[in-house]
Amino acid sequence: MKAALVYTSTTPELIELVEREVRKNIGEEAELISLQNPEILARVREAGYVTPTAAAELISMYMDAVRQGADAILNICSSVGEVADSAQAAADYIGVPIVRIDEEMCREAVRKGSRIAVLATLSTTLAPTRNTVIRVARQMGRHVETVDGLIEGAFGLNQDQFRRRLLDKAAEVKDKADVILLAQGSMAYVEEDIHREYGIRTLSSPRFGAIELRKALERKGLLQARAEC
Numbered sequence: 001m002k003a004a005l006v007y008t009s010t011t012p013e014l015i016e017l018v019e020r021e022v023r024k025n026i027g028e029e030a031e032l033i034s035l036q037n038p039e040i041l042a043r044v045r046e047a048g049y050v051t052p053t054a055a056a057e058l059i060s061m062y063m064d065a066v067r068q069g070a071d072a073i074l075n076i077c078s079s080v081g082e083v084a085d086s087a088q089a090a091a092d093y094i095g096v097p098i099v100r101i102d103e104e105m106c107r108e109a110v111r112k113g114s115r116i117a118v119l120a121t122l123s124t125t126l127a128p129t130r131n132t133v134i135r136v137a138r139q140m141g142r143h144v145e146t147v148d149g150l151i152e153g154a155f156g157l158n159q160d161q162f163r164r165r166l167l168d169k170a171a172e173v174k175d176k177a178d179v180i181l182l183a184q185g186s187m188a189y190v191e192e193d194i195h196r197e198y199g200i201r202t203l204s205s206p207r208f209g210a211i212e213l214r215k216a217l218e219r220k221g222l223l224q225a226r227a228e229c
Contacts, residue, residue: 004033004065008041008077014186021210097216101209113178119149120183129183
């Protein structure tokens, strides 16, 4: 069994977080194919949107994962999550599902509240995550309001500086929201800090993405379904 992890951000913290959650859910025996191209995110940041070239390069990474024998693909970057959406028809035909790391997180946020704050360090991540929250809310028949929490200048800071900036932004939005979403997987290590300090439900994507990856492999009969608690 092979699972492909597709990265457009390659910080060690993100890779460690994602691989730990994936291993926890699909086991140590599974082969992980790590595909990385930080140039895609760099192009998206420079342009302010997902350019045709960036989208084509990401889709090429999906096809590379298929050629390497992947049974399922986990798309890790929220900035390009809508590219994963656009590739789903091809993925269904090929039989190699593409799982977005953040979609189930967004659904959980909609289940838990009607005012959802989205924190991100990049506007190119903030907008797609907000769009996903609104889309899944519509699918679930619920109305939500979103609160933007763009943390400018925080991308690339060390962990302590990054944690402080996230906590400060959470303090700004907590009274306007029922739930805080951390749009970038690399933010996950601050999730418990925000909840502990401000008492607001806070969600990050790696564990949700890893669980959905497991479910995709279960549907293919490659893993035994876990008993529901």
